[in-house]
Amino acid sequence: MARAGLTTELLVQAGAELADEVGFEQVTVSAVARKFGVKVASLYSHLKSSHDLKTRIALLALEEMADRAAEALAGRAGKDALVAFANVYRDYAHQHPGRYAAARLRLDTETAMASAGPRHAQMTRAILRGYDLAEPDQTHAVRLLGSVFHGYVSLELGGGFDHSAPDSQETWARTMDALDSLLRNWPGPTP
Amino acid sequence: MARAGLTTELLVQAGAELADEVGFEQVTVSAVARKFGVKVASLYSHLKSSHDLKTRIALLALEEMADRAAEALAGRAGKDALVAFANVYRDYAHQHPGRYAAARLRLDTETAMASAGPRHAQMTRAILRGYDLAEPDQTHAVRLLGSVFHGYVSLELGGGFDHSAPDSQETWARTMDALDSLLRNWPGPTP
DNA sequence: TGGATTTGCCTAAAAGCTTTAGGTAGTTGC
């Protein structure tokens, strides 16, 4: 019997594709094995567990998004950078809903630190260089941006904006305007 | 053999508690049956399926949050209302992480329409009465608020703000300031 | 009150997923 030539990389890649096709929840070791025409037990030489598979898909998604974000940020500043950066997340989520869901998997501290997560935070900070924010306001702003991007995309993907006017694209554009305006006029703490 | 006195209500309630204890992902029909000391198959007289159970937990969570929000909103306006409303979500998520996760379950259109979801949107609109926003900006603002609340709570619950200063409570307070300021100075569309 | 009906929980069973243990056949290296 010919060998299938499995590697962890290949399995994770297939898992990511499967996630985009049928949803991250439906990604199982069994389904991936089926995709390769191979018995389930065979995958356990390359993966520690089902959770290991999911974690690796999450890490892949975080890397891919960080790479896209880095490219989008090159040569841009201010609102231009803000919008380009935000669009990376939104577009990625639309193109790869399963991977995006994977990226929301809760990672343990160690794994999270070794992931592309810190790169994302770093890039968000880079955007704020176009605005005039000192610490700790900068950190507050980083967190706010992360919240808006993730929250918006998450609600949009969940169909939250589907059945009402105006369309989501319009709100997204105006959300960018609102964030830019907010960052340019960042309020001090209320007394 | 004495009967256990199961009802759909009781099972959903137990499922919700289980979700808060061990995570929404871990809620299974089996686990709920175990909690009642009853055989799994017995639950299928009260629940259509595992998905049915999860959906009902989601609906319960949405109701509970809407009830809390309605109470918080009574007699408040402007920033006061905004902050009280936002705190309802955040507090609920902290007290009932499993239920909160359940509330993020994607519902089909029909179920969503019959859920407390529309009440949430209605209340968010009510808050905006304290600010001067005409349509379609009001809808944009409703969506933005939803995104920030959900996004922030989701990242916070995922541990995203755990390992950096300043603490999350501080950022939350400043996020409320920022939103209030933004709503009072809502920018027009960029040309 | 006692029989008939309903209904609640049961046993049984099939099918799918996860994970471990141990075997066999390709592939690699000397």
Place this chain on the structure above:
DNA sequence: GCAACTACCTAAAGCTTTTAGGCAAATCCA
């Protein structure tokens, strides 16, 4: 060309979901 290694296999146990059919407790009603 043979030894060693590695990739994939079979087998099996334990868990979950879901359906089908059965017995007994609760309820209804004369």
